[in-house]
Amino acid sequence: MIRLDKETIQLISITNEATVKDAVIALDKGALGIALIIDAVDRSFMGVITDGDIRRGLLKGMTLEDRVIDLPRPDSKYASIDDLPESITKQLSPKVRALPLLDKDRRVVDIAFYDKRVRIPVSEPSLGDKELEYVTDCILSNWVSSAGKYVEKFELDFAEFCGSQHAIAVSNGTAGLHLALLALGIGPGDEVIVPALTFIATANVVRYAGATPVFVDSTIDTWTMDYEQLESKISPRTRAIIPVHLYGHPANMEPILDIASQHGLFVVEDAAEAHGAEYQGKPVGTFGDVGCFSFYGNKIITTGEGGMVTTNDSSIASTLKRLRDHGMDPGRRYWHTVLGYNYRLTNLQAALGVAQLERVEGILQWKNEVDRIYRDSLSELSNKLTFQREAPWAKSAHWLFTILLKPEANSLSRDELIAALESQGIETRPVFVPLHQQPIYSTGERLPIAEFVSENGLSLPSSASLNHDEISRVVGAITAILND
Numbered sequence: 001m002i003r004l005d006k007e008t009i010q011l012i013s014i015t016n017e018a019t020v021k022d023a024v025i026a027l028d029k030g031a032l033g034i035a036l037i038i039d040a041v042d043r044s045f046m047g048v049i050t051d052g053d054i055r056r057g058l059l060k061g062m063t064l065e066d067r068v069i070d071l072p073r074p075d076s077k078y079a080s081i082d083d084l085p086e087s088i089t090k091q092l093s094p095k096v097r098a099l100p101l102l103d104k105d106r107r108v109v110d111i112a113f114y115d116k117r118v119r120i121p122v123s124e125p126s127l128g129d130k131e132l133e134y135v136t137d138c139i140l141s142n143w144v145s146s147a148g149k150y151v152e153k154f155e156l157d158f159a160e161f162c163g164s165q166h167a168i169a170v171s172n173g174t175a176g177l178h179l180a181l182l183a184l185g186i187g188p189g190d191e192v193i194v195p196a197l198t199f200i201a202t203a204n205v206v207r208y209a210g211a212t213p214v215f216v217d218s219t220i221d222t223w224t225m226d227y228e229q230l231e232s233k234i235s236p237r238t239r240a241i242i243p244v245h246l247y248g249h250p251a252n253m254e255p256i257l258d259i260a261s262q263h264g265l266f267v268v269e270d271a272a273e274a275h276g277a278e279y280q281g282k283p284v285g286t287f288g289d290v291g292c293f294s295f296y297g298n299k300i301i302t303t304g305e306g307g308m309v310t311t312n313d314s315s316i317a318s319t320l321k322r323l324r325d326h327g328m329d330p331g332r333r334y335w336h337t338v339l340g341y342n343y344r345l346t347n348l349q350a351a352l353g354v355a356q357l358e359r360v361e362g363i364l365q366w367k368n369e370v371d372r373i374y375r376d377s378l379s380e381l382s383n384k385l386t387f388q389r390e391a392p393w394a395k396s397a398h399w400l401f402t403i404l405l406k407p408e409a410n411s412l413s414r415d416e417l418i419a420a421l422e423s424q425g426i427e428t429r430p431v432f433v434p435l436h437q438q439p440i441y442s443t444g445e446r447l448p449i450a451e452f453v454s455e456n457g458l459s460l461p462s463s464a465s466l467n468h469d470e471i472s473r474v475v476g477a478i479t480a481i482l483n484d
């Protein structure tokens, strides 16, 4: 926590002799959502003024010239700067979003804000000095669009990171999956097998290509595609399989690849959530014909929006490059022999990506540690919840730490737990709704494991910036709520 500086406190402070108008000015200047009323003589704290207090006062007939001290307002809460951090945090809530902290002379020395101190997001970007430096370099050098040195560097660095021969940067992960299917020649009349338990984009891209997604259930341990059910989904029209490395955990690639090769099917890995995950000791993204990664803001590393397609096949790589750039012939400008798209990544985004890749090992290491701490400290609740299991052949990238409530052992539903945590400022998110139950795909079939995990699973805060105290708060809150 960085303390508010004296100037800022000064800026939002008005005395008990000030007018409502002075309060409006102070609120506007500070842009913190509050102003402070202090004693004109000894500068001690007298109360907090919010926009809402002023609005209510004006509606009651007060004017901007009236004294601020006469505004009707609730008793202001405050705490001592010497209070324990946990006790300060406890007093913050969606209703008390700002808490002045006073010294022994009752002067305001800091303000604790709910949004900064209490709210723990599920997954937020972790950006540092290098990101700022490289993005600044793009601006200073005027290279902000999709040409520029960072795009090429990002592609080379990423190829090295996952041991692929080629990496092609694209505008987002969905665009990458779409191009992968097109580059493999998948189109109308074809079927592509995807797991039901994934983000909607995995199936949407099949539709974009004019083909039909066919859904397969997951296994109960890793929640990834169940290869034992694959054969029953293969028809004469099947052309490809898209295994998804869900929440960072690799799909069981070896049997999937075996089945694919027996039936002459392509394999596209959806590794949008799994940068740095390993299957049998080798990074994901290089097992299938093509691998696709996402750099959306909540993913393991981010470029704001962005994606990368990996492959060891140079002919697929050159098709991908052509398709992402309007299908332009590489040997002749403005000559188009195929229908292409504008799916390019910008130099600005790639600059972020290069900086993020420099830190990815540290991010992955900490995420691995977060996973371990959650597992250890939630183990006492094993009668009430389980986790996504890490298979012996897998090294998960631990994108989101996700728990599964045992419905028979809890009086609370998953959604009730999400709401209870939210009221304490802890953001969680439900597992995806399976694709076969989505209004746009609803097939009427039953895929029990995907449905079960979807109904009872939730992801806990898992950002690279999460600290030990925050993990303890999350664990403490879940333990208290489930044992209540």
Ligand SMILES: *Cc1c(COP(=O)(O)O)cnc(C)c1O
Pocket: 172, 173, 174, 175, 198, 199, 201, 202, 244, 270, 272, 273, 293, 294, 295, 296, 305, 306, 307
């Ligand atoms: C995020 C995600 C995508 C899409 O990536 P975008 O960059 O957001 O387009 C695709 N598949 C899965 C499994 C994802 O989690």
